[in-house]
Amino acid sequence: MRAVHEKCVWTQQMTHEALLPYLIEEAHELVDAVERGSQDDLREELGDLLWQVLFHSEIAARAGQFSIDHVAQDLADKMIRRHPHVFAGETAQTPEQVLVLWNAAKAAEKRERTSVLDGVARSMPALAYAQKVLGKASSVGVVAPVLPLALESEHDLGLALLALTAMARERGWDAEALLRAEVHRVEDQVRETEAPPA
Structure with missing residues (x-):
């Protein structure tokens, strides 16, 4: 690890901020490997994510932090x-x-935390963030919005998504995974459509 940091010009220029897109990408690739069920892919992607941890730690060590x-x-x-x-x-x-x-x-x-929301990562994907916030909100008696009858504006759509997320959380469903599964079904349909006729 140290040899890479000492000899690679690109690596030497990296900062925590510059690495963030790679960290997020590697985390998503790990999710894909878990969903595919491939042990070889899972092993590789765990290594790639571990590399990010090592890389950030090396940047901090070079700066004399930890x-x-x-x-x-x-x-x-x-x-x-x-x-x-x-x-x-x-x-x-x-x-x-x-x-x-x-x-x-x-x-x-x-x-030192003064709110149930302290420590909730605002950079999470929107639905995961909504589920987390709704869970925290319910612990202090804040009620999630109900689904509006008419969706006539972007605001109404936002409220509808929030209400659907609240319903999923109440039933113990993972809204993010359910949405991802439906997107995967659309992907399958696209691939079927694109396939040449047999």
């Missing part, structure tokens, strides 16, 4: 703190109880 060793140690420490039912004296018999302990540990770590 190294990959710090990143790994921070992660290990966090996992120990957030699993008190494994590493401390707490008890959790169900996944729901684990989540309660996880959230309590996270709240203790993030005392």
Whole structure:
């Protein structure tokens, strides 16, 4: 890793900001590999995503900020703190109880947060962001909009999408995955249409 950073001119010029498009692209390629079910692709894409973590850590190390060793140690420490039912004296018999302990540990770590929305990544895809925000909103009693009867403006369409996302969240459905699956069906139809006649 260090040899690449020391000898590659392109690599030496990279910044955290310049790498963001590659990080996002690699994350999406990993999602594709999981959905395709190919173990070879999954292995490759996990490596590509890991490379991004290593690359960002190397940029930080060059700037004298932190190294990959710090990143790994921070992660290990966090996992120990957030699993008190494994590493401390707490008890959790169900996944729901684990989540309660996880959230309590996270709240203790993030005392500076003043809103349930603090820490929600605004750069997530829109539907994933909407689902996350709706979940946080419901925890403080903010009710999601209902589906308007008429869609006469872009605003109405936005409200309709938000209401549909709320309905999916209430039913335990993954709106982003459902939308992606429907887009995949359209892709299949396009490919069938483009295929030469047999």
